[in-house]
Amino acid sequence: MSARRSSVITTIQVDADVEEVACDGGGAYGHPLVYLPFGKKDTVVCYYCGRRFQRRSSKLPERKAH
Numbered sequence: 001m002s003a004r005r006s007s008v009i010t011t012i013q014v015d016a017d018v019e020e021v022a023c024d025g026g027g028a029y030g031h032p033l034v035y036l037p038f039g040k041k042d043t044v045v046c047y048y049c050g051r052r053f054q055r056r057s058s059k060l061p062e063r064k065a066h
């Protein structure tokens with residue numbers, strides 16, 4: 001067994017009003033272009049390369065009351 005060091009997670013911030021992001025992996029670790037909709041979430045993770053996209057909140061942070 002060889003020890004892997006693949007725990008580097010890239011977080012990419014996008015504008016708060018972005019509804020979906022396109023990811024192709026970028027660079028040498030590219031993958032087919034996919035579109036990742038945020039839906040109701042503020043973060044989405046690419047299922048190809050594991051990049052995390054996070055929407056910047058331009059408003060004051062508001063807590064969701066259940």
Ligand SMILES: [Zn+2]
Nearest residue numbers: 023025046049
């Ligand atoms: Zn990706």
